[in-house]
Amino acid sequence: MLGEPPERPSVRSLEREVRRSALVHRLLTRGRQRFVTGTHGGIYRYWQGIHWALTALADIGYPDGDPALRPLLARSLGMWSAPTYDRTVRAEPTSIRGVRSGVPFLNGRYRRCASQQGNALLYASRLGKAEAPAAHLAELLSRWQWDDGGWNCSRSPTAHVSSFMETLSPMRGLAAYASVSGSESARATASRAAEIFLERRMFRRRKDGRVMRPRFLQLHYPLYWYYDVLGGLKGTAEVGRVRDPRCREALDWLEERELPGGGWPADARFYRVSDSYEFGAEYVDWGAPSRRTANDWVTTDALFVLAAAGRPVE
Numbered sequence: 001m002l003g004e005p006p007e008r009p010s011v012r013s014l015e016r017e018v019r020r021s022a023l024v025h026r027l028l029t030r031g032r033q034r035f036v037t038g039t040h041g042g043i044y045r046y047w048q049g050i051h052w053a054l055t056a057l058a059d060i061g062y063p064d065g066d067p068a069l070r071p072l073l074a075r076s077l078g079m080w081s082a083p084t085y086d087r088t089v090r091a092e093p094t095s096i097r098g099v100r101s102g103v104p105f106l107n108g109r110y111r112r113c114a115s116q117q118g119n120a121l122l123y124a125s126r127l128g129k130a131e132a133p134a135a136h137l138a139e140l141l142s143r144w145q146w147d148d149g150g151w152n153c154s155r156s157p158t159a160h161v162s163s164f165m166e167t168l169s170p171m172r173g174l175a176a177y178a179s180v181s182g183s184e185s186a187r188a189t190a191s192r193a194a195e196i197f198l199e200r201r202m203f204r205r206r207k208d209g210r211v212m213r214p215r216f217l218q219l220h221y222p223l224y225w226y227y228d229v230l231g232g233l234k235g236t237a238e239v240g241r242v243r244d245p246r247c248r249e250a251l252d253w254l255e256e257r258e259l260p261g262g263g264w265p266a267d268a269r270f271y272r273v274s275d276s277y278e279f280g281a282e283y284v285d286w287g288a289p290s291r292r293t294a295n296d297w298v299t300t301d302a303l304f305v306l307a308a309a310g311r312p313v314e
Contacts, residue, residue, distance in 0.1 A: 001304040015063035023284055024062065028285040031197075032072075042216055043076050044116070047224060047271050047282050051076050051119065056222060056284070058123035060297075065129050073124065077133040080120040085112075085140055099167045102146065103211050107157055110144040114151035114170045114302040115225035121173030125180050128226050138186045141170045145189060164212070164227040167196050175238040194241045197232045215267035218267035219257065221286050221297035226270055230254060234301050237308035251309050254302055258313070264296025264302045 004011050018024060030048070042049040050072050057069075058289025087102035088110075104111040117137050124134035144151055151170055171193035178187035198204055203216045211217060216228050223231045229250050236242045242251075257264055266289050274281035285297040306313055 001300065001307055003307075012063070015061055018061050019063055019066070019243075024057065024060075026283055027056060028068075028072075043079050045277075047222075048277055051116075052224065053220075053226075053293040054127065055119045058109030058126040059222070062127060064127055066127070069127055070104050073128045077120060077124055077128070078135075080117050081133045081136045081140070081291065084109070085117070085314055086106050098274055104155070106155075109152070109159075110152050111147050111155055111159075111226075112144045112151065113153040113166060114144055115166050115168070116172040118151075118171070119225070122127075122169065122176050125173065125176035129180070132178055134181070135208075138174060138181075138189075141174060142185065142189050145170075145192070148196065149192040151193075161297060162196050162214075164196065164232070165225055166244075167193055168223075168227050168231055169225060172235045172238055175235070191241065194236050194239045197236060198241065198244050198246040199247050202232045202236075203229050217253070219264060219295070219298045219302075220268055220270060221266055221295060221301065222270070224270055230264075230298065230301055230305065233305045233309075237305050242305060242309045247309065251306070254305065255311065259292065261294070262313075263296075263299040265290050265293060266295035266298050267291075 006012075015267055020102070044051045046052070054072060054076060062069075084101055085103060088105050089102035091104040091106045091111075117140055121134055121137040121141065122138060124131070128134065141151070146152060146162050148160075148162050148166075150167035152159055152161070152163040152166050154163070171190050174186045174190035174193070177183060178190060200212065203212055203283075204210065205212055211241070215226075216232075218228055219230055220226065220228050233242055233247065233250055233254065236244070236247060241247075254264075259265060266287050268289050269288075271282040272280060273283075273285045274285070286297055
């Protein structure tokens with residue numbers, strides 16, 4: 001948030017504190033249990049698959065290059081960079097739902113849930129030192145990018161506009177990869193993706209200026225593969241474009257959401273907390289929704305965005 005270089009001792013000290021935290025211990029302990037023989041295993045299962053634990057670690061500042069994460073990273077990145085994703089299947093409208101081995105290509109556009117590879121590229125870049133799988137993921141995302149700058153997994157033959165939900169994570173992943181690898185191609189692809197949000201002022205329809213979805217004007221943490229205005233601003237800041245004039249209305253809205261005593265609340269959440277392995281549950285409680293109490297994670301993201309936009313909070 002303060003823009004301090006990652007190699008600074010104070011930053012490294014904070015990373016070690018993150019690594020030793022009870023929250024991270026719970027994420028990783030429960031995550032490893034999922035791969036023990038005789039228990040439920042899973043990489044992507046909402047929200048307890050290891051994919052989501054790694055996404056969370058990448059987002060909260062876990063130190064990069066930790067050998068303890070290598071087996072988890074290898075398993076997850078192996079899944080998202082498997083040979084099937086290099087296979088293009090030219091599909092007809094009547095057969096696209098039957099495509100299982102390869103990426104459907106319909107009416108000149110790839111139909112792919114790119115948020116999966118986007119989040120994987122984020123943690124490959126921030127936790128795994130952007131090794132070979134990261135370069136492959138970046139290449140896949142660049143290949144699948146639609147002509148308007150984003151991504152979409154819609155199977156409708158008439159779909160021609162990218163999805164906010166499928167574009168945010170790839171944009172963030174490519175920005176992270178460009179930051180650690182110096183790839184100008186990835187940087188340009190991420191910047192192009194930002195236009196999906198900027199052209200719509202982060203939450204408005206282009207054709208009539210109406211709010212796209214009421215849920216976009218709620219604050220959440222974590223977002224997983226969903227979208228809200230704060231998440232969009234955060235991704236746009238990571239790309240380096242949050243000072244674009246088209247962000248002004250969304251930034252004004254974010255400033256207005258600050259609580260009287262300071263901080264920002266979580267309006268809603270996309271998970272429930274459970275100790276058992278069940279679909280849609282989290283092992284970690286990131287903070288209950290509240291109209292009056294600040295949420296640490298939402299507040300940190302808001303402060304980061306406003307600082308990047310040149311509107312630091314006193």
